[in-house]
Amino acid sequence: MKIVSIAARKLTLTALLAGCLLAAAVSPVRAGLGGDATSIESDAAAMQGKLSQAPKLEQEQSATSNQSAPYSVHTFVSGNGATVREYAAPAGPVFAVAWQGRRPPDLSVLLGSYYAEYTAASQPKRHANLHHAVITGPNSIVVMGGHMGHLVGRAYVPSLAPSGVDPKAVVK
Amino acid sequence: MKSLVTRAALAFAVGALTIATAAFAQQGSDPAAVKASIAHMTLAPRSIGFGTVKKVETRSIKVKNNGNADANVTVVAPVAPFSITEGGGSYSLVPKQVQIVSVQFAPTAAGPASQEMAIQCANCNPASDEIITIHLSGNARAPAATPTTTSAGTPTATPTATMATATPTATIATATPTATPSQGTSSNALPFSVTAGPYNVPNQGLASISVCATGTSNCTIVNDVLIDTGSFGLRIFGSQINGLGINPNTDGGSEVGECAFFGSGSTWGAVSTVDVNIAGEPTITIPIQVIDDTNAFAPAPRDCTQGTQLMSSPSETGFNGLLGIGEVSNDLIFTDYFDCSAERCSSLNNPPNADVVLNPVSSFPIDNNGVVVSLPAIPASGQEATIGTLYFGIGTESNNHPGAVKTYSQDSNPNDESYLDVDTVYKGTTAGGFFDTGSNGYFFNDSSIDECSDGSGYYCPAATLSESATNKSVSGSVSGAVTFKVANADDLSSNDSAFDNLGGTYDGSSAYDGFDWGLPFFFGRTVYLGMQGTSSSLGAGPYAAY
Numbered sequence: 001m002k003i004v005s006i007a008a009r010k011l012t013l014t015a016l017l018a019g020c021l022l023a024a025a026v027s028p029v030r031a032g033l034g035g036d037a038t039s040i041e042s043d044a045a046a047m048q049g050k051l052s053q054a055p056k057l058e059q060e061q062s063a064t065s066n067q068s069a070p071y072s073v074h075t076f077v078s079g080n081g082a083t084v085r086e087y088a089a090p091a092g093p094v095f096a097v098a099w100q101g102r103r104p105p106d107l108s109v110l111l112g113s114y115y116a117e118y119t120a121a122s123q124p125k126r127h128a129n130l131h132h133a134v135i136t137g138p139n140s141i142v143v144m145g146g147h148m149g150h151l152v153g154r155a156y157v158p159s160l161a162p163s164g165v166d167p168k169a170v171v172k
Numbered sequence: 173m174k175s176l177v178t179r180a181a182l183a184f185a186v187g188a189l190t191i192a193t194a195a196f197a198q199q200g201s202d203p204a205a206v207k208a209s210i211a212h213m214t215l216a217p218r219s220i221g222f223g224t225v226k227k228v229e230t231r232s233i234k235v236k237n238n239g240n241a242d243a244n245v246t247v248v249a250p251v252a253p254f255s256i257t258e259g260g261g262s263y264s265l266v267p268k269q270v271q272i273v274s275v276q277f278a279p280t281a282a283g284p285a286s287q288e289m290a291i292q293c294a295n296c297n298p299a300s301d302e303i304i305t306i307h308l309s310g311n312a313r314a315p316a317a318t319p320t321t322t323s324a325g326t327p328t329a330t331p332t333a334t335m336a337t338a339t340p341t342a343t344i345a346t347a348t349p350t351a352t353p354s355q356g357t358s359s360n361a362l363p364f365s366v367t368a369g370p371y372n373v374p375n376q377g378l379a380s381i382s383v384c385a386t387g388t389s390n391c392t393i394v395n396d397v398l399i400d401t402g403s404f405g406l407r408i409f410g411s412q413i414n415g416l417g418i419n420p421n422t423d424g425g426s427e428v429g430e431c432a433f434f435g436s437g438s439t440w441g442a443v444s445t446v447d448v449n450i451a452g453e454p455t456i457t458i459p460i461q462v463i464d465d466t467n468a469f470a471p472a473p474r475d476c477t478q479g480t481q482l483m484s485s486p487s488e489t490g491f492n493g494l495l496g497i498g499e500v501s502n503d504l505i506f507t508d509y510f511d512c513s514a515e516r517c518s519s520l521n522n523p524p525n526a527d528v529v530l531n532p533v534s535s536f537p538i539d540n541n542g543v544v545v546s547l548p549a550i551p552a553s554g555q556e557a558t559i560g561t562l563y564f565g566i567g568t569e570s571n572n573h574p575g576a577v578k579t580y581s582q583d584s585n586p587n588d589e590s591y592l593d594v595d596t597v598y599k600g601t602t603a604g605g606f607f608d609t610g611s612n613g614y615f616f617n618d619s620s621i622d623e624c625s626d627g628s629g630y631y632c633p634a635a636t637l638s639e640s641a642t643n644k645s646v647s648g649s650v651s652g653a654v655t656f657k658v659a660n661a662d663d664l665s666s667n668d669s670a671f672d673n674l675g676g677t678y679d680g681s682s683a684y685d686g687f688d689w690g691l692p693f694f695f696g697r698t699v700y701l702g703m704q705g706t707s708s709s710l711g712a713g714p715y716a717a718y
Contacts, residue, residue, distance in 0.1 A: 104479030143680025
């Protein structure tokens with residue numbers, strides 16, 4: 001059983017490389033966090049994943065008004081097995097992403113134009129911690145953790161969230 | 173910019189555990205000033221092997237001050253059958269002075285004996301000089317000395333640890349499993365410290381182990397190795413084992429590389445088979461990951477760098493290595509292996525067994541069915557330093573028999589998302605929970621608790637909170653509540669390094685979706701973690717019992 005899954009991984013890794021090259025040629029300039037909702041499909045392709053279902057429309061009841069704020073959740077499984085969710089405003093940008101799996105997804109794609117913030121920000125030494133990290137950039141927040149074999153992460157840009165939506169509350 | 177922090181240096185020798193506070197001069201931010209006056213201790217050799225003896229034997233090591241300030245050296249005496257005959261005690265060495273330290277091996281019974289002897293330098297720099305352990309080993313065909321009241325076969329008094337300066341009267345109690353152990357003198361007991369360590373990180377359990385090039389006496393003691401029940405396999409930064417002649421394993425002409433994924437980042441480096449000595453367990457020869465912090469190996473492939481960031485150095489991570497002793501015998505399904513040339517790597521999807529990084533515990537001949545982590549309780553205000561013990565095996569030796577504990581079985585299906593988790597119910601919601609000495613806090617999402625304003629994700633409630641969660645066995649009906657405290661992380665003393673009330677968000681979501689029972693959980697407890705594929709009187713692994 002182990003051998004089967006390893007063989008499958010080999011296949012997906014090879015395909016992943018091909019997918020990256022392909023996606024680089026066709027993906028819109030902005031993808032991942034901060035990208036248009038239409039870019040999610042190219043994110044999935046770049047990570048050798050396939051959108052597994054139609055986007056799910058969810059709503060959060062705004063705390064400050066009676067109006068409910070809609071957003072859509074798009075889910076796919078990346079080539080290395082991570083389950084990825086992207087949260088987008090109806091006609092707006094991806095304001096939050098989440099993942100879980102044995103391996104992290106390609107954050108250079110998933111964090112989009114905020115990837116540079118993630119790589120530049122370093123957490124305070126006092127908070128160094130093997131199984132847990134919070135990386136707060138000027139605009140974005142990336143939180144990840146978990147033990148070997150089960151890793152989770154969430155990232156969001158509060159300023160991109162639709163009015164009335166708390167990205168922290170909806171990203172799961 | 174860099175401020176030198178007063179740190180607790182900790183030494184453990186069997187029978188006597190001493191903590192001395194390193195007295196660093198405040199040298200400000202000028203690197204030249206730091207260079208101006210430092211003590212720097214060097215030792216040679218780093219181990220003494222007496223071989224098989226027929227009579228009492230004595231061997232020596234040289235302690236030298238290679239710095240340009242006086243070095244305040246303390247040789248912590250070993251216990252029988254080893255003793256110091258020359259150069260023991262505390263003294264000062266002027267620059268360039270050499271002191272001979274002679275160790276006598278006087279076995280009173282047949283059989284092997286080994287011990288770690290500590291030599292401290294209270295004011296040395298770099299920090300790695302502060303406590304250096306010398307591995308002592310010998311074997312006897314027959315008694316070579318007359319037994320005394322403290323002969324090798326008699327457990328010595330429970331080790332105590334005393335603060336040298338900060339709190340002179342404090343005596344740190346060491347926790348023990350329910351069955352009375354012959355603590356510290358046992359071959360399966362590895363003491364570890366929770367101190368600021370050389371890198372000033374709170375709530376890290378750090379131990380010393382010995383690594384040798386396979387089949388040689390080219391060995392070194394690696395200090396400050398993080399005890400991690402949240403991963404599987406031994407990983408050491410290459411800078412710590414430089415010069416021993418440890419090379420990457422080869423697979424058909426290619427060198428074997430590995431990428432391992434952790435919550436905060438990834439480790440990249442060669443797989444090398446080495447000899448490892450942990451506590452007094454027999455030497456094991458196992459593949460480990462040599463984390464490449466010296467650019468000695470092929471560059472990390474994209475599969476390893478595209479996700480979370482690489483751990484680049486001991487100073488960035490706070491440890492020199494990782495002792496991954498969780499409930500799985502190897503890391504094969506969790507990590508990626510590669511065939512590498514000097515310049516590039518390609519995926520190695522089915523690495524030979526000989527190249528798969530093994531959990532050291534699974535490799536021990538006897539004490540291989542799990543681990544016992546034991547830490548004393550600490551004050552709510554935190555403690556500067558404390559000492560715990562990691563016992564190998566469950567019910568395999570006189571010191572690791574479980575007392576009255578509840579056993580929580582963990583998910584044993586590698587295909588499950590909740591693999592290795594128990595069920596943890598918090599405020600009415602059930603999610604996966606895991607017991608991880610490598611995490612430095614309680615990590616769980618609760619949007620009702622204020623996070624600290626520094627963006628660290630730690631909790632900073634106005635007043636310390638008492639919380640409760642219930643752990644449940646994934647099979648069967650075992651269930652038990654755990655009460656724990658969450659203090660304001662900003663208020664915790666920067667002079668202390670051990671805290672039982674540090675908490676934070678698990679993954680940044682508002683919703684509770686998992687519980688990481690990190691090191692705070694282990695204070696005041698003895699926790700048994702059973703290896704998958706093995707069993708003990710507590711049942712079949714994987715399980716956690718406490």
